[in-house]
Amino acid sequence: MTQRRPWRLPLTGTRSTGSAEPVVAARREGAAVVDCALYVGGVRQSGGRDVAELFADAVTTVDGFVWIGLHEPTPAEMTEVAKVFDLHPLAVEDALSHDQRPKLERYEDTAFLAVRAASYVEHTEVTETSEVLETGSVRMFVGERFVVTVRHGSVGGLRAVRADLEADRALLAQGPWAVVHAICDRIVDVYLDIAAAFQRDLDAVETRVLSRDANAGIGQIYQLKRELVEFRGAVLPLQQPLATILDGRTVKLSKEVRRYFRDVADHNTRVADRIGGFDDLLNSLLQARLAQVTVDQNNDMRKIAAWAAIAALQTAFAGIYGMNFKYMPELEWRYGYPGLLIVMLVTSVLLYRYLRKVGWL
Structure with missing residues (x-):
């Protein structure tokens, strides 16, 4: 592989003890590099050299590889990394894209894997505008002697993953794909946690929808469906790359x-199955809520119709006696006016009691 001009890695606080202690890279303002290190036999090598030198050492060392972590690099920064590791331009373009579905592509000796990370947003209750899920993405270039991770968004941080891997030297000694497994495993484990939290939100909304006072709005159900669509967009497409x-x-x-990846695929399948169940439950809750709204509207219409019937009866009496005919029942009777009012009142009460009895009022 042709090596081009070296690219300097902004590292500070480098230890010079000569031991294999981890050297944590402090991120400089505006710099994309979060951390970078050479690993040999599962052990992180000390030193703060540039990336090209670390990669050259990895190529000439048995069981050595470089892992460089980037966060939202600029096109210029990504181009410099691509020059060092000879990355394919199409893969580099995908790594810079902000909207990338999970996928796995092979470019000669380098594999490109895109994964969507997610995190659950804590909230007291689900509202029509509640943000339940926050997503980001992790893109990985994997070669025989290197791993380049590119993160977009505030979720999916890899510092803890790197620390856990450096503590498990036997797994890290398996090479670059062990790093990819650790990242995918952490992301899918978070999926499981999100699914459990999402279940609690669904249970709360279900209780409110099916309660007697039924004060859960349709907007809350639609909000959960929107968040579930975003979650599904992260989980389901990952099944194909893992397969x-x-x-x-x-x-x-x-x-x-491969055994480790099989475990990750199994967990991802479990989450995908739960998402299908969540979607079915949300559809059922939506239908139940719509049925409740329809029943409430019918009840309101019946009440309106009942009161309209009572008013129509009185209007009929008033309309008949307001026609000014000469010959009408009790027209000349002294108590005709109060008598008619009493008849109107009695018929109104009787009609009201009947409508109450049949459930219209």
Whole structure:
């Protein structure tokens, strides 16, 4: 692989103890590099050299590889990284895109994997505008001697993943695909946590929809459906890349790493199944709420019709006696006016009691 001009990595606080202690890269203002290190036999090597030198050492060292982590790099910064690791321009373009579905593509000796990270947003109750889910993305370039991770968004941080891997040297010694497994495993584990939290939100909305006072609005159900669509867009498309990794034709993995990926795929499938159940439940709740609204509207219409019937009866009396005919019943009677008022009142009461009895009032 042709090496081009070296690209300097902004590192501060480098230890010079000569030991294999982890050297944490402090992110400089405006810099995309979060951390970068050379690993040999699962052990992080000390030193704050530039990326090209670290990669050159990885190529000439048995069981060595470089892991560089980037967060929202600019096109210029991503181009410099691509020069060092000879990344394909199409993959670099995908890494810079802000809207990328989970996928796995192979470019000669380099694999490009895009995964969507997610996190649950804590809230006291679900409203019509509640943000339940926040998503980001992690893109990974994987070669025989390197891993380049590119994050977009505030979720999906990889510092904890790197720290856990550096503590598990046996797994880290498996190479770059062990890093990819650890990242996917952490992301899918968060999916499981989100699914559990989403279940609690669904239970709360279901209780409100099916309660006697039924004060849950349709807007709350639609908000959960919107958040579920976003969650589904992260989980379901990941099934195909994981299946491709496990089939052994596109990516060559050791048995141990493949076993780990199989566990990740199993967890992702469980989350996908739960999402299907959530969607069915939300559809059922929506239908139940719409049925409640229809019943409430029918009840309101019946009440309006009942009161209109009572008013229409009185209007009939008034209309008949307001025609000014010469010959009408009790027209000349002294108590005709109060008598008619009493008849109107009695008929109104009788009609009201009847309508109450049949459930219209």
